[in-house]
Amino acid sequence: MSSTELPGVRAVAAAVSPAVSAVGVAEGEQLRSVALPGLTLTVRSRPPERTGLPPALYVHGLGGSSQNWSALMPLLQDVVDGEAVDLPGFGDSPPPDDGNYSVTGHARAVIRFLDAEERGPVHLFGNSLGGAVATRVAAVRPDLVRTLTLVSPALPEIRVQRSAVPTGLLAVPGVAGLFARMTRDWSAEERTRGVMALCYGDPGRVSEPGFRAAVAEMERRMGLPYFWDAMARSARGIVDAYTLGGQHGLWRQAERVLAPTQLVYGGRDQLVSYRMARKASAAFRDARLLTLPDAGHVAMMEYPEAVAQAFRELLDERGGS
Secondary structure (H helix, E strand, O other), X not given: OOOOOOOXXXXXXXXXXXXXXXXXXXXXXXXXXXXXXXXXXXXXXXXXXXXXOOEEEEEOOOOOOHHHHOOOHHHOOOOOEXXXXXXXXXXXXXXOOOOOOOHHHHHHHHHHHHHHHOOOOEEEEEEOHHHHHHHHHHHHOHHHEEEEEEEOOOOOOOOOOHHHHHHHHOOOOOHHHHHHHHOOOOOHHHHHHHHHHHHOOOHHHOOHHHHHHHHHHHHHHHOOOOHHXXXXXXXXXXXXXXXXXXXXXXXXXXXXXXXXXXXXXXXXXXXXXXXHHHHHHHHOOOEEEEEEOOOOOOHHHHOHHHHHHHHHHHHHHOOOO
């Protein structure tokens, strides 16, 4: 049993087909399901402008989904053939059969997907939890990664920001269930505003249609019987990864990454400290840093143009591929 696996997980995984609304798909996007042994992943794609472009894979953060990349993907469809994955238990992907929501478990899911699809090496993007996952993938399977773009990656911090403590508390056994009971009367709109206040540097940048789409997605997620379970186990996986030392520690693995790396940090990030930008720049051997003083935790959603431009410059350094 893994460190994030609890008894009864197979019973939870068996009830993954509730009557909930369909996941949102933006104009020009496509969804497909990829079945792997013990694992089913939903993949969001946007057809590239032409054939032969190098592949890219986008990995979201805790509580997010492939939709988190819908603002960035169209800005890069002329230079990459992009796909965004819903990690197990998030978005439209059901829980994994083994209940493993550790960073290693999520990284293994990404690796298995890339191996099965034979899409590597890819331009790999990761945000928050997805940044930790992408770092681990790049460290252990350098053959699968052309470049690495990390937006507020969840790498271990000695002094965690106070605003990030409630998210970390989800890792404590029983807290997720308690919070679910305490907030059962909250509307989807109230929950969405709370999430945006935590994740955005300026929630006012979200358009009214964008906010309504986020509320609809929140309503859909709250109808899933495994929502809190996936959140709690993944939060526990991050905490576990933070405590690992030696060669399996995330900072040690960052030092092993060979791929050219673009780092993006937001000055108003309440979940990953802005001060970690300097440490990350020193850890990744071939790193570039973009700091966005007004951005929060999801710069690719708030400032997609700036993130896209940084990636284009990274591509130019590599000769465009």
